[in-house]
């Protein structure tokens with residue numbers, strides 16, 4: 510039997526939920542909703558950063574039977590403002606990731622020289638695109654993206670969306686929090702709305 514890429518059952522904390530849904534391989538689920546509705550709370554539970562009850566399964570394997578590092582190797586969370594803990598972006602990558610990183614940089618209109626620049630000198634938009642490269646370089650099965658284009662100009666938004674479409678076509682599953690209806694239409698196979706810390710599925714538009 511084929512398992513969904515991600516299966517969520519009654520995921521809940523005192524702050525949000527319960528949440529239950531399935532996400533297939535290569536599928537993008539977009540989540541929109543007002544500020545403070547609970548979107549980031551859901552993403553944090555999905556990647557096991559916040560305490561919760563309920564179950565999550567990756568390719569049929571329950572998280573309760575996995576170590577936290579094993580789960581987070583498969584399910585990667587990219588917050589709206591990613592943390593950087595070393596002086597340059599390049600130092601955040603393992604040598605084995607560098608071929609992939611050099612492939613991805615031009616796809617997001619980033620110069621390879623930015624890998625050596627002090628991370629604080631990168632613009633907000635450059636850091637946001639570099640954070641996406643950091644997430645993709647880990648080759649996740651499920652990518653949780655919290656407003657990944659919020660700081661970007663239209664050209665960079667288009668480049669990011671095109672890259673995400675290629676990744677989806679290659680089998681990556683994405684949960685995308687976005688305030689952009691156009692982005693939800695471009696990338697989403699399904700869309701949901703978060704209100705008062707509860708999710709509801711939106712009607713599919715023809």
Ligand SMILES: Nc1ncnc2c1ncn2[C@@H]1O[C@H](COP(=O)(O)OP(=O)(O)OP(=O)(O)O)[C@@H](O)[C@H]1O
Pocket residue numbers: 524542543544545546547548549550551703
């Ligand atoms: N650890 C916590 N303890 C108590 N309340 C919290 C905690 N973390 C978040 N909240 C509250 O839960 C609510 C939902 O927060 P969340 O960050 O999920 O919103 P959001 O939907 O992602 O909003 P935005 O679109 O502004 O990012 C907010 O009111 C927030 O203040």
